[in-house]
Amino acid sequence: MAVLFEIEHITTYKYANPVTFGTHKAMFLPRPAAQGRLIDWSVRTNPPSRIRWTSDALSNNVTTMEFSEPGKELSFAFRFKGIHFGAKGVENFPLERRAEEIPVQYSLEEWTDLLLYIRPHTEDPDASVAAWAKSFIASNRTSDVLLRMLDAFRDTFRYNAREAEGTQSPGETLQSKSGTCRDYAWLMIEALRRLGFGSRFVSGYLYDAALDGGQVGMAGSGATHAWLQVFLPGAGWMNYDPTNRINAGYDLIPVAIARHPGQAIPLAGSWFGEAGDYLGMSVKVTVQKLGDVSDPSEA
Known part of the structure; x- marks a missing residue:
């Protein structure tokens, strides 16, 4: 199954007086992958900027913008x-015998x-993070451990959106039992690593069909989203979204992968002026399904 979609991501910063801007970098284009194909993309900034398209060491697409004009906005x-390619409802996946129980037995090549x-x-x-991770080993079955951890986020944590930038430490999220999607993903990654799993941070977008009908969507929809991937021999890199208890990921559109959240910041840069000049920011993300595609070559 293939879905044609369009994403618009608008971020605006406001200042009391004209300030100057340093170089900004953004990660908003999906990664090159078998699960999707880009058709068209664009960037517009105000003030105008010199735009360059590059990639980082992990093959994430990076947009670099350099400004020469000051402004109040x-x-x-x-x-x-x-x-976006995929199949809905695929939650069961084959594992090699060496991955059916923890610790997963990675091959020498995989380990490297x-x-x-x-x-x-x-x-x-x-x-505390190590103890929390070990608490899910009621049995050694890999799939059971992963699902019990997802259940813990759903049943005992409270999603707490915040405007402050950055990601809480795993210990902070565990102690407060609350956080954003980035906080949840980072705690689960560090917990799984302490059980011997290969896990990585993913930033991207969440398509939620409920938003198309004006309904209340899943946590993280209508904004940039974060989740994680776990490498399981026989299945490969599998998506796990602790914010919405998703363990298949058809509706997840990956933009950046990273060892830690600091490597996958959607937008980062600098400005120069008086500290009191900064008035705040606003973000609007729209993820819209345009239709189903039976033959991707016709899109």
Whole structure:
């Protein structure tokens, strides 16, 4: 099944007086992958900017924008249209026998390639994240452990959207039992790494059909979203979204993958002026399905 979709991502910063702007970098274009294809994309900024298209060491698309004019407002309008491939309702997937129970037995080649995704990135001074991870091992079956962890986010955590930038430490999210999609994903990644799983952070967009009908959507829809991928021999990199308890990912459109959230920031840059000049920001993300595509070559 293929879906034709369009995404518009508009970010606006406002200032009390004219300020100058440093270089900004954005990650908004989906990654090159078998699950999708880009048809058209554009960037518009105000003030105008010099735009360059590059990629980082993990093959994420990066848009670099350089400004020469000051202003009291800085706006970015990112738009792209693409095709997303997948099959709905696919939650069961085959695993090789060496991946059916934890710890997963990665091959030497896999271990070499996955090492940076297996090794924990953050400190766990009170061992609370490690203890929380081990609490899900009622049985050693890989699929059971992953699903029980998803259930814990749904049943015992409270989604808490916030405007402040950055990602909480796994320990902070665990202690408060609340956070954003980035916080949830980062806690689950670091917990799984302590169980020996190769796990990586994913930033992107969530298509939610409920929004097309004006209904209340899933948490994270209508904004940039974050989840994680776990490498399971026999299945490959599998999506897990602890915010919405999704473990298939048909509606997830990946933009950037990373070892840690700091490598996958949707928009980052600098400005120069008085501290009191900054008045705030607004973000609007629209993910719209344009139709089903029976033959992608006709899109």
